[in-house]
Amino acid sequence: MAFAAPVWLAVYNELLGDGAPERPYGLLEAWGDADLLDSFHLSRPCIGFLLGCLQRHGRPARVPELRDPGRVEAMLLEALHYYAHGAGSPGIRDQSGIDPSDSPAVVSRMSELLAGMTERFVSFPLTRADRERLAERGRAFCGVRHVLGAVGCAHFRTRDAPDAATARVFRNTHGYPSVVCQLVCDLDGNIMDVERCWAGSTSTHEVWVSSPRRTQMEGESQGRYRLLGGTAHHLSKHLLTPLPQPQSQEEVRFNRAHARAHGVVHRTVQLLKQRFRCLRLLGPDPPENLEPQEDLVQKENLVRACCVLHNLARKFSVPPPPIGPDLTDPEHPAPSFRVPVKQVSPEALEARQEVIDGFREEDADSTMDMDQDQEA
Structure with a gap:
């Protein structure tokens, strides 16, 4: 955090x-x-x-x-x-x-x-000193400058809604009913931001566009600092996505570093579902007279509560429970969203190119060495 x-x-x-x-x-x-x-x-x-x-x-x-x-x-x-x-x-x-x-x-x-404790224990860096500290840790982790963390969407499975129309709205692109929630993590795996839950059919890009965090980042309040997004996001000045077809050695290095850093979101979601198994099927069952929007708020409260507990567990150094044979829950990547270059903001392209140009070879080599050590 x-x-x-x-x-x-x-x-x-x-x-x-x-x-x-x-x-x-x-x-x-x-x-x-x-x-x-x-x-x-x-x-x-x-x-x-x-x-x-x-x-x-x-x-x-x-x-x-x-x-x-x-x-x-x-x-x-x-x-x-x-x-x-x-x-x-x-x-x-x-x-x-x-x-x-x-x-x-x-x-x-x-x-x-x-x-209700989210603001106390799930904190986004607001001061320059906090942002600089996170950025330095990010550079040591993946070699990319001025990165505060990574943003991604997590799908949490729900039961099918009783009526067909609502069921279609909650069924995601992977074929099961879910709610989707945007998380922002620092590169140590602490959750810095958790937002409202949406019906599972909502795209990752739609969630980001409606996000107060996007408004804050793109309103220049974060200055030169950026987040890393996945292939389902649009490239912007403060949300860097990987290159769809890297050509140069520098671009390949950037994509490799980006994947290393953005993978933290995936691992954090897996750890959430490992420690809090209620997130594998959100419940408990709502009362019959509960309106769909109220049901969504209750599910959102449950997700937020688990995010608060995740950060506290990390602060108290609580080990995660072991993964058993019943806990295999592979995360499916969100569908890639490729925007034609001519539709991308020139400022966004310049921001990513600036990062690629400033990507130091020694930083890339150090992160590759760490990856090899982990695999060994």
Whole structure:
């Protein structure tokens, strides 16, 4: 993330005061550390931090159900188990008194509260110092100058809508119903931005065009800094795409470096679905009288909640769960979108060429060496 360690400590202290929960948490104490990782795919310090955040957030009168620390704990653990496994925990419900029929409402409410923490824990670099720091790390990673991160769209499978018209809108180009969400990641795999969810038939380019992040980037507020987009994006001054047919050695090097950096988005989405298996089939099932737009908002809250938890898990160095035979979920690339050169902005072509011309051979060689080391 864009926050440095001292900033995180300041946020921690601001949210939790002395950093300690206000009282012991009985349900959490019933698990050993290994059981916590297995049940929730998060560690004890990470869950304790979340409990403290929610307890502080629950003091205002507008969130009355969070005034009881025991209720906060029960709701959070029920939701975390659902995120990790796609189902609630009978054991948690038995110990906490949560009725099984209330579990979907608990998950929905907790997702809404965690999604409300997005601005705190999913941060895009706003200061010049933060942007420069990310750009230097990006150059060390792939050799490309002035890159803050990579942008891509993730598809999250849903159940088919009951009516045919809605089902067509949510069916993506790969043939299954989904919602699509744009993510921006730094090149360390932290999520810097997560936006609204769209019906699965929405193209990657449409999502980007409607994105507040695009407006910010192209409004010159980011200056010379850029993001890397995939072949489904249009090339622009602040969103660099690979060359469709590289000719020179420099262009080949740029495409190779671009692929290395943009692959971070793919790996981040895979890790999200590995740690939070609820993202493999978004739910729980909505009530019959829920409007499609309200259902989309609930799914968006769930995705945002998992993005918040992903960044916290990385900050607390929580290892991902192992990949089993049931967790193979290959990501299908978005269809390539080739715009005729004559329709591309000259400024966009110049911006990409400037990066290609400034691409240092020693940087390219170092990134190739790292790739070879990883393969070995």
